[in-house]
Amino acid sequence: MTSDLETDPVMQARMSIDQLAPSERSAEQMRARFLAFAETECHGYAPFYEGLSEAVASDFKVLDIARQCNRGQPIPNLFFAAVHYLLLEEISHPLAQQFSSIESEKSVAAEIFSEYKTFCTQRQDSLVEMLSFKRVQTNVVGRCSYLMPAFGIVSNHANGRLLGLIDVGASAGLNLNWDWYHYSYSNGREFGSSDARVRLECEIIGQQFPGLREHFPQVSSRVGIDMNPIDLSKPVDLLWSRALIWPEHPRRARVFEAAATVLADNPPALFAGDALDLLPGILETVRDDSAPCVFHCHTLNQFTPQARESFRDIIEAASADRTVYLVSAESGTLVVSRCDSGVWSVIANANCDPHGRWVEWFEGV
C-alpha cells in the first residue's frame, strides 16, 4: 500500500528540501520553498502569511536565517512559529502589538515587512537556536471534524466494539479528547454535548456523509505517542503551541484554549519517543474486547520514506492476531483502512482541509 505522501509531487518537492541539512540548502531552494508555502498552504486561507512568505522569499538575509531550521521540519512553519514565539514573549514590542490583532490581509505583510526583518535580524541568535531544536507540533483541534466521523466509521466496521485509540504524533494530545467536543456540520448534522467547551464547525462538500450513530463510540483506551510530547501545563510549551497558531486566525486560538482546559481536566496518556519504537508495545496494551485504532494527522510528513514503510510494517505485524484499523490524515487526504493478517483494505476516504474547515466524503461511506 503506497501512501499519498509518496505520490503527491508537491509534497515530494516540499519535503526534499526540508530533509536536507541546513548547510546543504541553497538560497534558490529556500526561495522556492517559501513561494510554494505561500501558494499551496496560505493562499485563500491566510493572506497575511501568504504575503509574509512571499516577502521572505525575496529577502536573502531572512531566508538565510530560516535556512537554519533543523532537518526534517517543515521550514516556513517552523520559522514563522519561532518569530511568533519571540513576539509573544515580548508582548510590549510594537511589532508584537501589531501581531496581536493583525488583519488577515496580504497588503499588511508588505507594510510591516521591514520591521519584521529588523526584528528577525536583531534576534538572530535566539531564532537560530530555536530553529535548531524546535519542532512543528501544531495541535489542530479542528481536525477532529474529520477524525470523529472516521472513528464512527471504524466503530461501525468493528460492530460497535470499544475503541483502543493510539494517536501517532499526538503533540499535546488535544485530538484524543475528540468525544468531549461538539460538532456542527453544514448539512445540519450535529454531534456531541450541547454544553461542550469546544465547538467545531465544518463545511460538508458534496452529498456524502458517513452513516454515524447518534452517540459517539465508546473508547476503552486513549494513548498518544510523540517524539516530544507538549505539556500544556508548562508555560514554555503553552507559548510554543500558541506561537504555532497563525496570528491571523484568532478563532483557532480560542478553540485551542478551550481544548486546553478540557485537557487539563482529562489528560490522556502521552508517551515520549519515536513511534517506530513505541507503537508495537502500545498496540499490545489495547484490551482484547476492543478494536485497536491507530491514527495520525500531519505527522507522517515528518517521517523519512523508510520510516513510513516501517510504520506500516508494524501495523501489518500487529494485524496477525486481530484487525488493526488505521485513520490516516495527511496532505489533505483522509483514508480509513483496516489491516487483517497483513492485508490492507480501504473502508472510506475523503478530501479534507488540513485544519478541518471542510470535508468531502466519497461514495461508500
Ligand SMILES: C[S@@+](CC[C@H](N)C(=O)[O-])C[C@H]1O[C@@H](n2cnc3c(N)ncnc32)[C@H](O)[C@@H]1O
Ligand atoms: C504537525 S504535529 C501534528 C500534531 C497532531 N497530530 C495534530 O494533527 O494536531 C506532528 C507531530 O508529530 C510528532 N512526530 C514526528 N515524528 C515522530 C515520530 N517518529 N514519532 C513520534 N512522534 C513524531 C512531532 O513531534 C509533532 O508533535
